[in-house]
Amino acid sequence: MKEITRKLNGEIERLTNKTFKFDERIKEGWFSAVYFLKTKEIAERLVPDNQITMQFFQKNSAVLCGTDEAIALLHAFAKHPEQLEIHSLTDGDKIKPYETVLTVTGPYQYFGYLEGIIDGILARRTSVATNVYNVVKAARTSGKQKPIIFMGDRDDHYTQQAGDGYAAFIGGSTAQATHAMNEWWGKQGMGTMPHAMIQMFEGDVVAAANAYKEVYPNDELMVLVDYNNDVIVDSLRVAREFGDQLRGVRLDTSKNMVDKYFLRNQDIMGTFDPRGVNPELVFALRSALDQEGFHHVKIIASGGFTESRIREFEKLNVPVDMYGVGRNLLNIHIGFTGDNVMLNGVHQAKDGRQFRPNPRLKKVEYVT
16 A cells, blocks of 8 residues: 555655556457547547547536546556656546646547546546535534545445545545445445344344454444434443443434334424434433433434535534445536547637646656
8 A cells, every 4th residue: 555655645646557456458448438449440540640639627616536547547558658648636636617637648549548438437536525525524514523434335336445435535534334445545444333233132232232342352332223223222221331442322213213212202202303313313312321421422323414414413513423424425426528629739629618728737757
């Protein structure tokens, strides 16, 4: 992880194919639209000396991610990549609508067939990074930054985990759920117990937590407490059992369920939606823990959280200490476009498109 360590220390040196491990079939054109492959062949046969400039942009205010991957792709699969002139912004840069983020200049047949793949890389990585950034920003509405755990492993194909985890890191997430999500930036996955572990101990949260502590004695103990749909009772049970050893409890109540706390206290019903992990439930849990002296126990909330929902919780000063967010961070809503805008040093592009120089772009040196 030497490459990513240098990046984390603030240097511009980029990740390479040693990190990305591209599919070698890219070189054969397997993942490229056929019309790009046909254009490549025509350029090779009829206009091999043309020099074109391709620029990439999108139409939103966003957090850019995927430039290292796109550049590594060019260096790995373009013909004569050392002859290409590449200028780029950097992963993590804030970008404006229509701002040029990457330009590539050289013979079309050297790299043109990679256009669609580059668009896709930038679109997915930037979408995830931007989603996470917005969630992280929402989680500090109350003035204190709350950690965000990226839990998107079950919401997309497993092959996306490494790239999505990196994009989440660029966006500002604190931790990722799987080891794969951390592969590109040198950490390990974070997590303690799923509902399946509690099920193995017949719904006994304390027994499950004791088993976890026995096998992983050096881990910080964070216990899932909604299995029995009674988060306050089960939270107090584990807090009394483990005392200072208990780091936190996690609520993951289904949005279709009403916790038993409300069923026992129906006099407080009627003025709010009691389903799922709601503000009133979290307030009641914090109060119950504090009343018994468990001020140190953190509350982690997960299950259907979005940017707007987190912002609502923060405006209400709901005492959540950490949020777990999954599928809502994987909404791919930012699309990139690659346009050929210069031909042999002269503007040449389809109507409505033009070369947009960007003084923020930095020249990229070829790395093998």
